[in-house]
Amino acid sequence: GQNIDQPTEMTATEGAIVQINCTYQTSGFNGLFWYQQHAGEAPTFLSYNVLDGLEEKGRFSSFLSRSKGYSYLLLKELQMKDSASYLCAVRGSNQGGKLIFGQGTELSVKP
Amino acid sequence: DTEVTQTPKHLVMGMTNKKSLKCEQHMGHRAMYWYKQKAKKPPELMFVYSYEKLSINESVPSRFSPECPNSSLLNLHLHALQPEDSALYLCASSQAASGGAVETQYFGPGTRLLVL
Numbered sequence: 001g002q003n004i005d006q007p008t009e010m011t012a013t014e015g016a017i018v019q020i021n022c023t024y025q026t027s028g029f030n031g032l033f034w035y036q037q038h039a040g041e042a043p044t045f046l047s048y049n050v051l052d053g054l055e056e057k058g059r060f061s062s063f064l065s066r067s068k069g070y071s072y073l074l075l076k077e078l079q080m081k082d083s084a085s086y087l088c089a090v091r092g093s094n095q096g097g098k099l100i101f102g103q104g105t106e107l108s109v110k111p
Numbered sequence: 112d113t114e115v116t117q118t119p120k121h122l123v124m125g126m127t128n129k130k131s132l133k134c135e136q137h138m139g140h141r142a143m144y145w146y147k148q149k150a151k152k153p154p155e156l157m158f159v160y161s162y163e164k165l166s167i168n169e170s171v172p173s174r175f176s177p178e179c180p181n182s183s184l185l186n187l188h189l190h191a192l193q194p195e196d197s198a199l200y201l202c203a204s205s206q207a208a209s210g211g212a213v214e215t216q217y218f219g220p221g222t223r224l225l226v227l
Binding site: 099 | 214
């Protein structure tokens with residue numbers, strides 16, 4: 001079967017660093033995406049990993065280990081506006097672009 | 112520009128009504144998607160169009176009928192919906208749906224649908 005796991009909720013303090021983990025078991029692997037979704041809004045693309053290693057984009061970084069079926073999203077210098085749901089999504093092989101989404105991690109940033 | 116637009120933003124309909132949701136993108140993307148999202152749940156894929164042809168139907172009930180009139184437009188026709196169909200309906204697009212190179216999906220703002 002196909003399964004993506006991420007923590008349901010996390011809380012962090014403004015200015016701190018938080019790491020959101022995602023583990024996956026899918027039929028093949030053709031890329032992992034992180035999306036941010038504020039309440040009542042559409043998901044916004046954050047990052048894409050297809051090779052092992054770290055991708056950095058400003059305050060956000062994403063890491064992938066294909067052998068371990070593991071990724072994390074690292075958010076630095078947290079701001080209140082980072083309070084949102086963070087969705088991990090995996091694209092399998094030969095699935096016509098279909099993304100398998102995790103349940104999302106609800107991040108609360110407190111002052 | 113990574114904009115996908117959707118209309119209407121909100122829709123209230125009765126169970127006997129017929130309505131349509133519209134989605135548009137001008138990024139030259141050749142794959143378009145419909146998702147349904149319930150509160151505090153991830154998006155659930157409904158349909159994928161690739162090069163204006165339906166390539167994936169995730170066993171969606173026939174009361175939802177997608178249509179892709181051209182490469183920029185995607186419609187979702189609704190008929191005889193049930194209250195449990197109330198949700199946020201998201202449209203997305205990507206360069207293609209080949210599953211090959213980077214095919215990031217960009218989402219529209221969604222239509223919040225309430226079925227009474």
